[in-house]
Amino acid sequence: MPSESQRPSRENRVRVRALFDFAAALDRYIPCKEAGLDFRRGDIIHIVSQDDPYWWQARHEGDKQMRAGLIPSRMLQEKRIAYERAHSANNNSDQQENEDFDRQEIVTYEEVARLMPYPAVPRPIVLIGPPGVGRNELKRRLIALDPDKFRTTIPYTSRLPKPGEADGVDYHFLDRQQMERDIDDGLFVEFGEYKGNLYGTAN
Structure with a gap:
């Protein structure tokens, strides 16, 4: 020794x-x-x-x-x-x-x-699991535990806002052509289509 x-x-x-x-x-x-x-x-x-x-x-x-x-x-x-x-x-x-x-x-x-922490660069946490296992509840508890450390992403979508939804709060609402251009430009970490509308998470 x-x-x-x-x-x-x-x-x-x-x-x-x-x-x-x-x-x-x-x-x-x-x-x-x-x-x-x-x-x-x-x-x-x-x-x-x-x-x-x-x-x-x-x-x-x-x-x-x-x-x-x-x-x-x-x-x-x-x-x-x-x-x-x-x-x-x-x-x-x-x-x-x-x-x-x-x-x-x-x-x-x-x-x-x-991994050294970089205060200006958030580190993503991905919660994966089948429906009903409590992902949303875990996310809610983490944010309530330390709102300065944990935040949730606001997804993008090409669909129209539903009553009561606010742009930049529930979703970022874009028209389909703009969202497709942003996807082609590599601005999304992940994206997909559901019932004819695009959804995704930006970089």
Whole structure:
């Protein structure tokens, strides 16, 4: 483990999301249990060094502590999982099921990138799901929770306003020819047609 004074001047910029739980105290192969870094599935981990093929040096993303801990490398963890699968297959009589299980992809870490916030550039959040799952309710709650951080887009449409609808509040109303020109010019993130009218979200 690097000491405070001997830390490398340039660290890896690799960050991963853990896809399994790890407790150093329960790992029988870790070189030093006290030097291990515990994590849970879903934690974001900053990899400080990948010099050792079996044990990486890492710390939790955002952790102010400068000292890194040991975590199993991707290769080591994949070998462990493959061994466990093979051992499980030998104890199971259903050969077809074992073969299907062995073909499953082994996932241990998912590489992620840190996105720096830019106050002048909003970051989109897309809520996707079938009708009735509560997308509109979730959107309403997010906006109510922090209206300075969360806002909703105002879609564009080529249809005529309905009674009570205001331009720029419910929709941006454009004639079809103008909207088609804007679509051709690449001004829309997404668009589609419903019951003869165009709908879309502008850049």
